[in-house]
Amino acid sequence: MTGNYPHLQHSAWADEDAAARVRRIRTDRWIAYARAEAALAAMEDVLSFPKRTRMPNLLLVGPTNNGKTMIVEKFRRAHPPTEAQDMADGNALIPVIRVQMPCGPDERRFFGAILDAFGMEPWRSDKVAARQDLAVRLMRQTAVQLLVIDELHNVLSGAPIQQRRLLNLLRWLGNELQIPLVGVGTAEALRAIRSDDQLVNRFEPIPLPVWTENDEYLRLLRTLEAVLPLRRPSGLARPALAAKIFALSEGVLGEIVAIVTRAAAHAVLTGAEAITSKLIEEMSFTRPSDRRRVAI
Ligand SMILES: Nc1ncnc2c1ncn2[C@@H]1O[C@H](COP(=O)(O)OP(=O)(O)OP(=O)(O)O)[C@@H](O)[C@H]1O
Ligand SMILES: [Mg+2]
Numbered sequence: 001m002t003g004n005y006p007h008l009q010h011s012a013w014a015d016e017d018a019a020a021r022v023r024r025i026r027t028d029r030w031i032a033y034a035r036a037e038a039a040l041a042a043m044e045d046v047l048s049f050p051k052r053t054r055m056p057n058l059l060l061v062g063p064t065n066n067g068k069t070m071i072v073e074k075f076r077r078a079h080p081p082t083e084a085q086d087m088a089d090g091n092a093l094i095p096v097i098r099v100q101m102p103c104g105p106d107e108r109r110f111f112g113a114i115l116d117a118f119g120m121e122p123w124r125s126d127k128v129a130a131r132q133d134l135a136v137r138l139m140r141q142t143a144v145q146l147l148v149i150d151e152l153h154n155v156l157s158g159a160p161i162q163q164r165r166l167l168n169l170l171r172w173l174g175n176e177l178q179i180p181l182v183g184v185g186t187a188e189a190l191r192a193i194r195s196d197d198q199l200v201n202r203f204e205p206i207p208l209p210v211w212t213e214n215d216e217y218l219r220l221l222r223t224l225e226a227v228l229p230l231r232r233p234s235g236l237a238r239p240a241l242a243a244k245i246f247a248l249s250e251g252v253l254g255e256i257v258a259i260v261t262r263a264a265a266h267a268v269l270t271g272a273e274a275i276t277s278k279l280i281e282e283m284s285f286t287r288p289s290d291r292r293r294v295a296i
Helices: 011-015 017-027 034-047 069-078 107-117 128-141 150-156 160-178 188-192 213-226 239-249 255-270 275-281 288-294
Strands: 055-059 094-101 146-150 181-185 202-206
Touching: 011 017, 011 034, 011 146, 017 255, 034 055, 034 069, 034 202, 055 069, 069 094, 069 146, 069 181, 094 107, 107 128, 107 160, 107 181, 107 239, 146 160, 150 160, 150 181, 150 188, 160 188, 181 188, 188 202, 213 239, 239 255, 239 275, 255 275
Parallel strands: 055 181, 055 202, 094 146, 146 181
Antiparallel strands: none
């Protein structure tokens, strides 16, 4: 029997066996929502900017586990590299690269992270200047049009003098390559950028705050329900269930998704085939703030 699941987007998935469905449930998926679409549109906008000395930069700011990296990765996938063999001059084109600001950051590690994004293992003994030359040369050669720096708040894990040097470096890099930078991080990243008078007015913040219990949240629940292959409808957006999930998640996107997907896997494995308040209670989720307390 197939296809009799009007609550699902892909009815056929619901006919698969439990193991296959649990695997689907646990696989990361992209769900569109208004703030993410707006952030992607802002990135498209700076990407299409003509080269000029002062390029506009963006700063995607939000709490941890709230979908920031998913957004920039979605953007990167939308602008995939062109293979070298498809190009007349034999140079691959890499429109977007993403690096992570290293923890305990210094210039060597930062350029090491860029080389890493090109799949190059930098020599440990390399001088900063050598890494810098190579990183900049590779970015020019592959015509990088936009550089994403994730975990930008890690700048603050360095000593003040080091923080200043890295922020200067970012400014220099944007000017040198005449490409927009997209910083990604928590509110601390914003604090780091604000500590530099010249950077602060070059980075436009795009806030990605925790969610509120509004229509957009209910839409998210409905979408999740439609893509998770449970055989029975759960009615996740019904007031009591929606409120329960929201309270446990504290409005953090990654938590909402984790609660719903873990409950969905449980619903498959127990044969319940739908998510209910009772099932969520049985799973005894720890709220993120309680988890932090436990960790201390
Ligand atoms: N658009 C989306 N669609 C579906 N799930 C998402 C989406 N965005 C985020 N998630 C879920 O939230 C989790 C956390 O997202 P992500 O890693 O992007 O957060 P983050 O803001 O970068 O966190 P951190 O600051 O800790 O790096 C993801 O693993 C995924 O399960
Ligand atoms: Mg992240």
